[in-house]
Amino acid sequence: MAPPRETIEVTPAEGRPVVSGISDALFWGSLFQGLDRRGPFLQLQIRQLICSAIEEGRLSLGVRMPSSRELATLLKVSRNTVVIAYEQLVDQNFLVSRERSGFYVAGLPKHLGAQPDAVRTAADDCGAARWMERFAVRPSANRNIIKPLNWQDYPYPFIFGQFDPTLFPTNDWRESARAALSVPEINNWARDLIDEDDPALIEQLRLQVLPRRGIRARSDEIMMTIGAQHALYLIARLFTKPETRVGMEDPGYPDARNIFGMLTDKIVPLAVDGDGMVPDASFESCNIAYVTAGHQCPTTAVMPQTRRMELLRKAQERDIVLIEDDYESELISEGASLPPLMSLDRNDRVLYVGSLSKALAPGLRLGYVVAPAPVIRELRALRRLMLRHPPLNNQRVAALFIGLGHYRSHLQRVSRVLLERARILDQLLPQYFNDCSFVRGVGSTSYWVTCPPGCDATELATAALAEGVVIEPGDVFSMTKGTHARCFRLGFSSIRNDRINVGIERLGRLIASMS
């Protein structure tokens, strides 16, 4: 709501535009140069540009704005758009309107302003060195998966787990998001719930999402997180003492390794074969182990039922807690899915980590953890200290989205599209990657490819990028640098069907030329 009008004294210099010596058209043209005429919400864009110019002092008190007709002509927008924008800015006291004379900048309420003599100087390398010795941890030094942030600018992005704009359920999401903007809904989500979550979302998870994965849970056994990664961080913090032996699949998910590596140096590499993680003597020596049974990350191997049962049995014998990261379930329904470890476990030994936003939009960051109630209780207290709770407006939108059946429809659609891509790749890979070996576990959205001897996948990725093809080199997944130098991950959750052929052809040619 706009505040009631206040009387603001405007004294334009003799009632004329005060544009300090710059020719009018040039000045206004440059002020609005950020306007994207093809973009949405022209009226909002115009308001934003005027607000910023006033806030930053580029438009100062008393400047007369161009008439709505003049500005409309200059910007090539309808006059009505400018009229509405000006009226709103008058309501907000950014402009004042004077009859028969036009609109003037009303200036800003006084604020502190920067202390001119106290502007901080740019940190130089010396400044950086001074800080280093203070840091208790150095997270920036971690080895990590690196994807070009602008992967969307490349025509052939074979990357994993990223957003595909063509799959986003725009209308259904909008319906839910708008419903969450009603006054009663705002009253629900605007509050600080300290250590709780939106009960509506927990209920939707419990009744609709988890049962599809074979998991039954009570509401005190579920907690929301800022994406699945946050669930791992919280679990690691709660369970890892310096002496805790933590089993990590090798190759495995680097961020999970980095998270636990901050808390203990007793990281135990766990062997991986074609059936996923191997429950051998190394496994038996652990206190806690991180497992991707659904699809081993990055090899995509699906752990067979017998090994799942063996893993659970040994975990029980040796009193090992299992963290099951089911990061990719639901995306492709293909063949008979195996039940997750959590649904097979009878001894409250599994902590289950899942994501809601991966299938929708990773930028939303909605994950969750299912665990025995005493664990959830401590996780909630820890999360309260760390950040209280994931934003409640998003929790409510997600609850509505699931409750209206959109999540289920969306997953069906995603599954169809991804399966089609997998079919295309299943045909192309033997043709173009004939010297490579490659696997894709049932239901996985990526292939794990091993290049022929002599072909380094990191060099391949660099060369491919120059040809517009994005892949993820596999070396970073292994604990010992170099072990998986010939491997790469080929994801297909973000590539258009009609781009797959050319992308694979280019990649195949590069592999042949490098080996």
Add this chain to the structure above:
Amino acid sequence: MAPPRETIEVTPAEGRPVVSGISDALFWGSLFQGLDRRGPFLQLQIRQLICSAIEEGRLSLGVRMPSSRELATLLKVSRNTVVIAYEQLVDQNFLVSRERSGFYVAGLPKHLGAQPDAVRTAADDCGAARWMERFAVRPSANRNIIKPLNWQDYPYPFIFGQFDPTLFPTNDWRESARAALSVPEINNWARDLIDEDDPALIEQLRLQVLPRRGIRARSDEIMMTIGAQHALYLIARLFTKPETRVGMEDPGYPDARNIFGMLTDKIVPLAVDGDGMVPDASFESCNIAYVTAGHQCPTTAVMPQTRRMELLRKAQERDIVLIEDDYESELISEGASLPPLMSLDRNDRVLYVGSLSKALAPGLRLGYVVAPAPVIRELRALRRLMLRHPPLNNQRVAALFIGLGHYRSHLQRVSRVLLERARILDQLLPQYFNDCSFVRGVGSTSYWVTCPPGCDATELATAALAEGVVIEPGDVFSMTKGTHARCFRLGFSSIRNDRINVGIERLGRLIASMS
């Protein structure tokens, strides 16, 4: 978008409703008993109730739905509402429509279903005990501020920093939220940005929000967090080694103490007087110190300029890093605000923590930290490990909200309303709290009240709650239990102006009766 229609075989039992022996009207009545006829979006509510009933198996394959006319009559809604709901559910394959016969439940695609013999048993106390020995930390054991979660149900909530529905800028927020639902905006926020933030929001902070507080910062000196608390957690994790001496105001903010207390046992209590934290020898012994210079938490004391300069000088001499939690700036503009420590500091010695969502809706969880670039770099790497980034859709909505000038208008309105409440309280307190002492620093949204001898504030809070009055007992703020047993915090950011009088009268009567 709805998936293309699939053919689903429906075999209703002889084409009649299959409602297992329960009288029809009763059955449908109970199915829709959750319907809130006064609530918004009746059509959405109806769809949600039908979806849940199908997902949970309460409506099974082949059940014939009531006709749209029947259901409209039963639910007392317009027939068109039911027609639209049914059509949407047909599009989503929850229902099928058979000509001249009506709508039938289409059932659900097969999914795993719970393993009946593997349903986990409820965790009992024994289960809890088993977990205890595994936990590396016990966050649930912390002493913490406790506010009744249902404080909105009490008529006189004198609590601090919570949501006031009458102050939420509903229309302006909606405008920004809807603008963020355009296709180009979705493409912006749906992505995983790994360790980055929405550049538009960083820019708005840099150009509009921070300058009003006298802070100039470059974009590589700002990072978004999940509320201000998250900023404290990240800073603590980055800077606290087991031997790090951390100064904490006493009394002070319990969550900050708890966060650092998880990482070191060298928490140094820092004295507080009427001018806020005292830079004495204890302070000089610290490596890092947490300061609420703007308004000392909980005493509301404003640190005068001379002490600010003294603090900065001593910090520089002793090489102490200062964490400035400016949790309450901007809310009331009252008298001349003093510049924050960060704007006075010339030696890159201050890490500044602020919040965007406190003034709007705590449920949104949008905070930020301003710090030298080498610190922000590590904080980003740490945040990447922990949760990547705060949800980007909310970052984009906030950027639009600020960019459109709504944040500034909103703060002006909030300030007017809160100032009016302060004026009312300034009149009432001397009248009803005549045996107490009380203070409110300029610009603060709470009073710090000390009851007369004999009156325990925790007992007072309990007695007050029984009369519908919510206050926050002060004991939890002090490191040594009992030191502030007679104090309480009286916040006024969530109480209606017309409720203040009766609330204070009741409280005053209780204090008089207990002392």
